[in-house]
Amino acid sequence: MKTLVIGAGNMGLTYAEGMAQSAMLNRRNLMVFDKSADVIARLRDLDHFDVYESLEDCLPQADMVFVAVKPYHCEDLFEEMKPMVNKEQIFVSLMAGVTIGKIQDGLNVKKVVRAMPNLPAQVGKGVTSYTESKEVSRVELLMVRNLLDTTGESIHVENENYIDASTGISGSGPAYVFYFMNSMLEAARKMGFSKNDSKVLVSQTFEGAVELFNRNDLSPGTWMDRVASKGGTTRAALDSMDDNNVKDLIKDAAYAAFDRAVELGEEK
Ligand SMILES: NC(=O)c1ccc[n+]([C@@H]2O[C@H](COP(=O)([O-])OP(=O)(O)OC[C@H]3O[C@@H](n4cnc5c(N)ncnc54)[C@H](OP(=O)(O)O)[C@@H]3O)[C@@H](O)[C@H]2O)c1
16 A cells, blocks of 8 residues: 655654554655655655655555645645546545545545544654545555554544544644643742743643543543542632633633634635
């Protein structure tokens, strides 16, 4: 299965690196194309995969094509790709808000997988949701999944509505966690901890809590009750959050991202 990644920026390069390091593909089967001369020069120095500066040299021989350019570049790119694609190729789009229908029309192809990755893919801890057009077979979908999993975990979703919804949870989600971390870092600094100690206190707290959550079947609510005793310090903090309606504000934020993802899809 010859695989081509188009657009070697944050996401495209992350996927290319993940795939290059997996047992799924050997170097001969992984191609990367970008239009930026700087990017091409840097990748050639890196020497992790074969880098192409012309689509004619790589696109026709690809079985699977990952598209990882910014959504506003997709129309120009599709125009350029269209004369070189064929109906057996599978197109995996990582582009936020670009619908399967738009990709099928833009390229005049049928087999499309739309995926929503997230930033921790860069450290192999990403989560990608994905869905497909009906022309993609089960075997083909399994191959796509195996490649997506080289950057972390993936979940298959029934339709594109869930891709927009997962944008509000996991796609934009790392930023919510950083927002929370930022507030805790600011509080730690205000209490007098050094920058470094604040970082250790906050990052270990997040990492430790996630590890506990993952190792057991207990709900976050049960864990909160385990940490918070009546009249104690944690209860004071949780009561303060409840009084300020933080729980609903976080849900509203996730919905704001979801709504914006739907809106962006409709704009294009
Ligand atoms: N970053 C994230 O956390 C994240 C999360 C979820 C989804 N995504 C999706 O992933 C996609 C890529 O995002 P990104 O952050 O990786 O973008 P990026 O860093 O800007 O990377 C895109 C790369 O593609 C190149 N490019 C643009 N037009 C091209 C063309 N016609 N042919 C070949 N290469 C082309 C760009 O070159 P120039 O810089 O010269 O234009 C750049 O090197 C986006 O559609 C985004 O919605 C990203």
